[in-house]
Amino acid sequence: MNRPIYPILTTAAIVIMGLIVFALRQYLPHSNIDLAPRKPPAVVLLMEDAYIVGLGHNGKQWSTQAQRVEIGQDRSITRLTGIHAGKVFDKDKVMLKVKAGSAVYNSFTKDLTLKDGVEITGRQGQKITSSGADWNSATQTLRSAGRVDLQTNSGTATTGALRVDLKSREMDMWNVEGRFKVESIPGGLQEAITNAH
Numbered sequence: 001m002n003r004p005i006y007p008i009l010t011t012a013a014i015v016i017m018g019l020i021v022f023a024l025r026q027y028l029p030h031s032n033i034d035l036a037p038r039k040p041p042a043v044v045l046l047m048e049d050a051y052i053v054g055l056g057h058n059g060k061q062w063s064t065q066a067q068r069v070e071i072g073q074d075r076s077i078t079r080l081t082g083i084h085a086g087k088v089f090d091k092d093k094v095m096l097k098v099k100a101g102s103a104v105y106n107s108f109t110k111d112l113t114l115k116d117g118v119e120i121t122g123r124q125g126q127k128i129t130s131s132g133a134d135w136n137s138a139t140q141t142l143r144s145a146g147r148v149d150l151q152t153n154s155g156t157a158t159t160g161a162l163r164v165d166l167k168s169r170e171m172d173m174w175n176v177e178g179r180f181k182v183e184s185i186p187g188g189l190q191e192a193i194t195n196a197h
Contacts (some may be wrong), residue, residue: 042072045069045071047068049065052105054105060089061089062086062087065083067081077107080104081102083099083100086098095122098121101117101118102114109136110136111135111136113133115145127150128144132146133145143163148173154181155178155179157179158177159177162174
């Protein structure tokens with residue numbers, strides 16, 4: 001007596017379907033695997049012991065050597081670690097020398113945000129130390145972030161905030177405490193008191 005072929009074919013089809021489901025289970029919607037496109041990495045370029053230059057319409061605006069440089073996916077944000085031999089330029093002349101533990105540069109806004117032990121030295125030996133500072137190459141303005149210690153040939157000062165405008169060659173300080181040699185202040189003590197904030 002011949003057995004009906006349909007139950008055999010049905011059983012074979014079920015076994016084959018089970019094998020296909022098992023083999024392709026990673027692509028099924030109910031699986032735990034995310035089929036959405038993966039996010040691109042936040043950092044697309046990593047360099048170590050690199051020399052970086054910030055350029056503007058008038059040439060080189062700043063340069064630095066850094067132990068580590070990370071360039072973000074959108075190419076506008078650059079993170080620097082271990083900054084040394086940093087320089088800020090004005091018409092190809094070095095105006096400031098910079099050291100910092102880390103920095104973030106935004107190429108759209110032209111802001112270089114310095115952090116983690118910032119040390120800035122001027123052309124005449126002035127030294128500014130602070131926990132942070134912000135340099136904008138478009139406006140050529142340096143602003144402190146937090147307390148600032150200032151050393152010059154005329155004396156030393158501590159200030160709550162500092163702003164340096166390299167275009168106008170002016171420096172503003174707020175909440176200043178310090179010691180200065182009176183004879184080294186142009187115009188004398190009276191003019192220094194009059195111009196103080």
